[in-house]
Amino acid sequence: MPDRNQAALDFLLSRRSRPAKTLTGPVPDRDTLMTLLTAAARTPDHGKLEPWRFIVLEKAALARLASLVPVHGERLGEPEDRIAKSRAQFADAELAVAVICSPKPSEKIPEIEQVYSAGAVCLALLNAALAAGWGANWLSGWPSHDRGFISEGLGLADTETVAGFIHLGTESSAPPERPRPDLDAITTWVSA
Known part of the structure; x- marks a missing residue:
């Protein structure tokens, strides 16, 4: 039998993101x-x-991004409630890390595998923060997919996208447990 890291396994079996709107200061130094x-x-x-x-986004940078949300939301014709929700994602945050998907030209590694790797970085950062005792949440939303917003707000190259915004802070309230997938319904066993 392989060596078992029970603490890590217990963490993964019980991990739960903390809603970004419940995160406060202090934040990780x-x-x-x-x-x-x-x-x-x-x-x-x-x-x-x-x-x-x-891209580490501290309070002033998050406030700047919040101010750009209404401009780009109106340009896109986003409803007021979606604009307000996306604006609050930045305005109410203390610290976030934008994980930027930045594919490299490669004859051997397809771009989709590089995109998957960027998504895996988001989950790894989320889990690292939670394991270290911080509250953390992985968010995206329409601003993260709008070329105008990410170019102006984050200075991204045309080949780059936002894989996610990982919000970090101190948990102000424990989230309730939520329903989890029915593994029997989503698992197929192939033996031959």
């Missing part, structure tokens, strides 16, 4: 955040391409 980013960067990365990067 720079040294702590570097540890969390180091853990996230250990994500599987076929070809060692590093097809992702991080």
Whole structure:
């Protein structure tokens, strides 16, 4: 039998994101955040391409992004309630990390595998923060998919996208458990 890390397994079997709107200060300091980013960067990365990067968004940067949401939302014809919700995602946050999907040209590693790796970085950062005792939530929303918003707000190249915004902070209330998938309904066993 392989060596078992029961604490890690117990964590993964019970982990639960904390809603971003329930996160407050204090937030991880720079040294702590570097540890969390180091853990996230250990994500599987076929070809060692590093097809992702991080943008750490502190309070002033989040306020600037919040101010851009209505401009881009109106341009896109987004309903007022969706604009308000997306604006609050940035305005009410204390700290977030934008995980940027930044695919590299490669004859061996398809772009889709690089996109998957960026998504895996989001989950790794989320889990690292939760394991370290912080509250964390992975969000996206229409601003993260709008080229105008991500170009103006984050300075992304045309080939880059936002894989997710990982909000970090102190948990102000424990979230309730939610229903989980029925594994029998989503699992197929193939033996031959």
